[in-house]
Amino acid sequence: MLDHAGEEQWQDVIRLVIGHCNRRETEAVISGLVAAGDTTGERETRFALRALAVECAMSAGALEDSRHDEVWEKLRAMGAPCTEQEVLHLASLGPDALAVIPEPEGLRPADAVGYVQVLRLLGDAGLSRLARYGRLDAREVRAEIVASWPYLDTPQFAEQVLAGMRLDDMGVRVFRRSQLVQLPRLGHIDRLLISGDCDAESLRTALRGCTMRQLSLVRNNALADLGLLRDHPEIEELSIHRCLMVKDLSALAGLNLTALDVTDHRLRFTALTVLPSLAGLRTLWLDPLAEGDGRFPDLPPGLEHLTVVSSDALRLDSLAPLPNLKSLFLYAELAGSRALQHVRGRPHLTELGLWETTLSELDDRDCLPGIRRLVLDVIKPVLAPDLRRYFPGLRKVHIMDRRHDVEQALDLTALQGEPALEIEVDNPTGQPTVLDPHHFGDRLTINGQPAA
Template sequence: MRSVEDRLVAVLAAQQGSGVLLTPNLILTSSHMVDFSRDAVAEAAAPGGSGTVSCEVLWAGRPDRCDAALLRARRDLVPADRLPPLRWGTLAAKQPVAGCQILGFPQVQRYRGGELEAAQIVGTLTPLSGRMRGRYVLHSDHHPPGAFTRSPWAGLSGGPLFTGPVLLGIATEDPQGWEHSVIDAVPIARALAEGLSEVLKQYWPDAPPLEELSGPDPQDLAYEEQYAKAIKARYSRMEVFGLDDLGTNENSWDLDTAYLSLEARKAGPETSLRPERQRIEDLLGSRPRTVLRGEAGAGKTTLVWWLASHAVCRTLPEKLSALDGLDELPQTDRDPARRWLAQLLRMYPDTRCLVTVRPLAVEHAWLESEGFEELQLLPMNKGGIQSFVAAWHKAARLEYGAYADKARAEQERSRLTALERDLSQEFRRNTGLRDLARTPLLCAVICALHRRRSGLLPRTRWQLYDAALSMLLGNRDAYRRIGAPEGMNLTVDDGRQLLQRIAVWLVRSGRAELSRDQAVGQLERAMNGLRHVREQGTALETLTHLLNRSGLLQERSADSIQFIHRTFQDFLAAKEFRENDSLDELLGHATEEQWQDVIRLVIGHCGRAEARRVIAGLIVAGDETDKRETLWSQRTLAAECAMSAVYLDDAQHEAVWEGVRALGPPLSEGEEELLSTLGPEVLPYLSDDPTALGPAEASGVVNVLASLGNAGIPLLQKYGQHESARVRSRIADCWHIADARVFTDEILSTMRLDDITLPMMLPEQLSPLPTLGPVGGFIVFGNHSSDSLRRAFRDRQVRDLVLENNTSLMTLDFLADHPEIEDLSLVGCFLEDLSGLGGSALRTLELETDLLRILDTAPPLPHVGAVRLLVEPGDRVNERLLTAFPGLSSLSLNAWGLRAAVVLDLTGHTGPLPADGLKVNLDPEVELTVVGADRFGDRLRIHKEPSGP
């Protein structure tokens, strides 16, 4: 359990003192302990840490005015996850505050002949006592220490003063006259005002704001902690309501793990200038009062729950701190709720407030007079869906953490990992599935169904949409105990009949939206045969109910209504076409892209004769065209329909798939995608002789095979024998489609790899590396230890290596066994030394500029000929380069396409100049200032050319 006591450290400088960790490596202490002489050394140590760490002084106030200093340790003193969120504040009241404490390592608390031991001095804070001197005064509840030649509190200086979890100041003095029963402290607010605030902007830009406390009672703080636990317990899990096919384990999971950042934009009347998508946290951070509109299942409730559980634990991003939430209410309660909310905010004007509503639950600008701005939640994009799948399965794996049967738990976690990989692959391949998963609700439904059915989603898109429609039009509100908030109750069949009329009108009109009057007109026609719906309300009232409660319709502007997904529109329209015997009308539009989804979906509604009729029409349409694009679309569309048909005779089945075989290899991404949508059933109809295909054709087939997961492995093995490095590189990029050991044994171990670069990310991809033949180069992503890299590269040549986003690797000692290395790239790494390169003769070394700090202690590496730096705007690149790399002849500064301002400081370089001078290659947009260039003369050459990724 993390607590404020974990922030205490001992400070060893001119004197021994105490300090408080603001971050794992920033320490606030007293300035009178710091010696500012040239050779002064400051060190710090945390209880239970790994020993003392040297520190630099970033800022210090005058001891007679503001006795505080900020130190930065050379490395973290404790892991970040060991520290609780920092709260610091100032007392606004003058009344005494009981139950405060100062922590530290005073002289009076020693053992075994002088070893340090921490002390907690508990007492009452009397703010008025030190107000004239700008101090806090703590009166100790303990009996004062016995007689000492000097203060018994020596060593306590710099120790933190806390009231409950809030840091108020740091101890500074044992004032005379009180016989050691009183301790003075410098308020945090005083230190910030005296210059600490400006320094923190550079070294800790995410520092929390200063809280203003009105004299907290200890009982209040205890209640606050209990309340936080209760909120966290209540709102730390998310659920899927209303889908009968999900069991208990599949419809509930850990919210803290599974939460996905959603995107939104500013709501309001449509203009030609559409607001950009932004993360909801960024938008809410600058809007203390917000109305958030979103469709059913868009993630509103999940967002509020996530905010609530993190707000009480103070683990929200700073821009979202102190946030409250209000979710939907029945119609009759909305106006009273508005009045209550307005009164509450007038009493507490600094409260952050979020109101979530369905799009038409209240009128626009409903809370504008109270200072609220409106935002609109947006559907998830492709990357968001993949992130959601990863988070959902991670949360599902956590469910087995407390299982007594460890073997069973591990088996289930492995199963979930395999399911995650398969579903991610299916989302990449299946655009229709992605279209359905644009909201967190439906994406969660797909994940849960996939798990429930052991990796088997409904066999066709038709069955998946049917299950989702039944959920959205069925019992979701009943499961959530909402009742009938719009005063209507519609059955699933009622909803389908009503929505079918709107959907078919939109398809026939070639439109994606209709006006309110047009929608009411279609519903009036549909309600002619739905008497029990007519009895509950008018067509206009029915439309409002469908907009608010079905989750299928949405009103994008004041008079523009559309389905939340085009696929739902097409599914319902297909049902209407079939029920009205209008299949010939559909086939007449078979070559038009906007009608093809309706044709794909109509098969699920068709009987045997009707399905045969549709597929035959598609075969004819393909045979009669002379356009390659139309030929591909019609033959693959016929195959999709054949796969979805409940019954299809053998002759028609053969005709469909022989047409697919005759298409040949794909020559474009569009053709690759068309074949990929057919899934594993396309495998027998792809070329099994890669030697007969050129690099472009073979690469196209490989891309299709990669989309098929495990099913594509046998044919990928054949394509791995292709002579083209381009084809084999594409195959090497496909490790993610299957188990790493299986992929290695069945594909990579049979391939030539010495002329390609092999990408690796997972530990299970590193472990089989010794079994492979020669490899041209390696790109290793993510965190891998030095030992695991040493084992992976043992007994093999490593000439070209990229290490990317490895934040756990501290050294390159594993490269000491590889003096043959020629090209090394370190991107997103946090190394502490480069000594492992001492015996190598690198041609090129790529570094990010935040790695330059390791050059302070690195031995010279004279054999590095060229260094390429990845620079962020504002970074200062100095003479350490030339000191660490005396043989350097080329320096590349790449600002990643950003407009950067970089200073190259050469004034401190006193060694020999590079033999060939120094050539600096720049991204064209980099603004470079060179200091001390005179010594180089014309041997310093600046050359600008694009060098970014």
Template sequence: MDPAVTTARLASGIVIPLIKKLFVRDGPGAGLVDRPVRISGLVSFRGEKRTLSDKDLHKIAAELVRRAVDPVGPGERPVPPDEDETVVRALARTLHCLGDLDMEDVQAVQLGPQALARALQAVEPNATRDLSANATGLYDALLETACLYILHFFTQRSTFVARTLVRHTATLAETVAKTDELLKRVPSRFTQDALFEARYAAHITHKYGMLMIYGIDLTNSPEQWPLDAAYLSLEAGFSRETRHATIRAEPASIRAEHAFHGRDRVLLRGEAGSGKTTLVQWMAVTAARQDRGVLSDGGAPLAPFVGRIPFVLPIRSLTRQDGELPTPEHFLSRIRSPLAGAQPQGWTDRVLAAGRGLILIDGIDETPEKVRERTRRWLQDLLGAYPGNLWLVTSRPSAVRGRWLAAEKFAELSLAPMSRSDVHSFIHRWHNAARSVTDDEEQRELLDAYEASLGAAVRIKQDLARLATNPLMCGLICALHCDRRGYLPHARKELYEAALSMLLSRRDRERDMASPDGVELTEGPKIRLLQRLAYKFILNGKAELDRSHAERIIADTLPGVPVAAAQGDASTIFRHLLLRSGLLREPAVGSIDFIHRTFQDYLGAKAAVEEGDIALLVMRAAETQWEDVIRMAAAHARPQECAQFLLDIARRGDMALSPYRRNQFHLVAAAALEHATELEPRVREEISARTAALIPPKTFAEASDLAAIGAIALELLPGPAGLTDSQCVLTVQTAVLIGGDAAIPLLSEYGDHDYAPVRQLLATAWHRFDTSSYAEGVLAGLTEDDVYFEVTTHEELSVLRTLPSRRRLRVSDGFTSADLSREVRPDSLTHLWLPGTLSPNWFWLSGFPHLNTLTLAPCQDPIDLSSLAAHPALRTVRLMVDQKTTGGEHVTGRVEVVEVPERDLTW
């Protein structure tokens, strides 16, 4: 028998009375005497208070053994009967050693039962000399059990608790006294550091807990909003060099705030307005707050922020003064922190030496190039002196070469453009933030309406969607939309002008930042140089140019811009535009492009108009790459110039030999109408007359031609008001063929049309669009009478559950009965259209209790109908004429089998 099983027979009710006999009774009190009372003075078989003889002790041991081995079944005894007595003698001799222990009961309890048993065995090591292996196992188990109850007995004695409290009180008093003495000898810098760090954390949270958009002076939009409400998590991708240099496999991209997960040194590249500084703020505030909820929600990726002290070091502040970059004790003073004078002496050094720092060096590109190398050496010195901290360095991509900090083991990340879902999330967060800073209930309701209309505008207007690729531009769009009380300007020209003004001059000026390269240009000269560069991009038909080519273009333009020519050569001026305009970037070494193609088209169109190249624009009007240029040229041109420009485009279409080419010119002219700031009515009428024959389309061929023109046709397609049923079908068909999010708002206008074929077309077009966007924008508001909702992918099937219950559903191949049983809501489904091959039997359809009509698409093999007899509500089964079936006799009388032409059942 296992000794553990043996000792399990020794219940406390049996053992405790035996154990109590081993010790004398004590009176009340703490048992405090001049000399501590040892266990040897408490036993009842020794000393003056002896009440237990050696024979009695032997009887106690014998009773423990008897209880442990009896009663048991045959073959279950841990030892043979003739060995019981030897175990009893060994146990009695060991228990007798309690009288020899020179320790107090408090000390014994602190030891624990196993250690007490070893202490007793050490007093009488020969007690088990005559025992067999099995007998020794039984002896060990009994001794440890006895020790357990002995210690339990000690804790229940009247004097134990009081004496323990006295002991702990004395120990605590001794510790306090030693601590007081230590504090007298050691300076109180630890206390000072803790108090200062609390103040510093509150300061960081206050200073960086709000976001600001620079360059916007709008009366009805907030200048700042809470970081918590407005921060948007963006993706960042690893450089190829970083992925190849690391031993572990890096993912293609991560969330930017997880940059320190598995790494402690990061160089983050990002274009102007991409969110670099916002990310720095978020990291600083997250570390300062030490919000365990936020850090735990992020899981392991945010764990590195625990216990960190953030230092936000904008390079433009560190290099504002001439001379060397600051040492750690001067970090706060160099960035002009109001707490610089309050920090304890040596505090920054102690933080960094302990590896507790989060050093956020923002904007390497904002230093003069000659200072940049000195900045790298300064950083190298800090890294060598203070290992173990977290280091983030941010820069625009073109400011520092690739692998600039590779020798220092920095991982390189680049912020990615915002995705479509990021843009809509940003719009929601921006308006949430705006709502949080106003107590005016009416204003909050307005912001609700603004948010909804802006979300629709971004989907409809492709120019807005192309602009909204980073937080800066999204913020500008939100602010303009809010300032204009829910309406964005119809002409992109105004939006671009606001963005250009912010990027070219006001953003740096409002950041109190002097030009790091010594070049000071106002907005006008910058635009003149950039628009010439943009026009050359367009003329060359390229999205990128060699840097040397770009510098030659600037050199050719400089004589016409004397204020720029006086401040440097073409290389110097181009470098200034590259780093400070926010419009140019260097995606690869020696290659230059515009940060937004839309800015390039806007500036290039302005240059073309100013240089009088209207005839060239007319010739290129039907080329896809020139669409935006043509529309922006209409915006820049003077009224008479614009009128002639648009008429020339329309008349060039009149001369086209092919209908398709003619339609292209006419549609481009019509799309450019809305961008003209001023236009004679006769011009508008003449162009509209040409497009009237095309919109709305009258045939499927015309719908296909319009769709081939592209997204610009969407801006010309009308809503359902005033159209015939057939025109509505063809208009919807055109928009569906064009596809994309821009078509969704137009299609949503047809969602409640009375003509069922219009709604059926909408219900079957899901697969041509983003699943969630189309479900939310079109299907959620679609009147479902007589319309089957078509599902072709597993993603659509999953999203279907988020929509209001649908009565009619049509499912394509590729699904199983388990998929449908799991994902389709059974509460209201009445009509179901399935492939005939989906399932060998149809018992599972009983899970849809309201199903009354089942349509089975044609298949080659016979369809077994017998299992349909089990369905309680099914009344009609629709099959193709001549479809082979089996088991039809089982449903006769309850279910009507209807044969329909093949054309009505073809998928």
């Protein structure tokens, strides 16, 4: 049996039989596990064997103190768990695992993260130690603790751990009402996401005493009134996604927003009349553009980044001058001929996003020499247009591959004669392939990885 101790199925057998062994047999099993752990060359196997030796020592009815201390010291010498399996091995020891989880001071952040992952699996037994880890400066450690909230959704976790942490550089995600009622304990949060149905009064109560730089309200069909936002002038960035009962945005007029993201909504075009009053707004995303025959609403003059998705053909002649506009993403058909001529005179516009199919409707008079980065949504396997013809100053093209059949190679032959052009290809649902990628060398990346 001990000859196969490195194999997971035999480890389960050892767990079953150790409770039926006499003292001599128990000593033999534990000695064998210690020896096997000392001789194996693989860390993961060594960790598993040493954790199993501790588990057997805990189950033994009688064991020499020296042997008991030895197995715990061997496990402690392994240091912080490095993999998910090592985390599970350590957590399987229950509250006794606290004996090999050190105090956080002086730990490398990566090691502290490993111990946090164990502590959250220990439940209430690990809370006081987890609270001390939460006082570390290392952001990745605190982020791991915040990510533990769904696993430890108890008032004690919020009160003992989260309430004592620095969260002003953290994102906090709330999905349950039991979490929502704990928000007043948390003070200032950098980014707060609240998902699920919750009426305005419940939100108002939950956010009382809580401040945030960025707020995201997601999938809330019980929220109709945004008046509660007037209590939070500190909000700089606001996202409203799939809150289908929201019909009025007038409450936003009292906020000092720099970014607004309204997606998957049922707003009427008249609800957008609040936008010009948002003098500090720099980034706006509307998906979809409220029905208005493709017309753009009046927009704040300081806007720098605009993204619009529309089922109507967009009328670019209705777009305000926006002298500071730097990026414009238009995911819709474009109304009229020579549509892009209406954005030519914008001195700071260097980034443009379009459906690739709209390029076939352009002619030489649509040339935009100021564009340096072009983002194209592609649904066909061949990129046909001569991009330099319309964008002579282009330095980078980012292709969003929306095809479902990524097995068919994407043909970018039209870009082979552009040695100075960087090419990025991304597909959110799979790993796309590119025809003859070696022709592009190191200037081509696919899903963030070099293609060459």
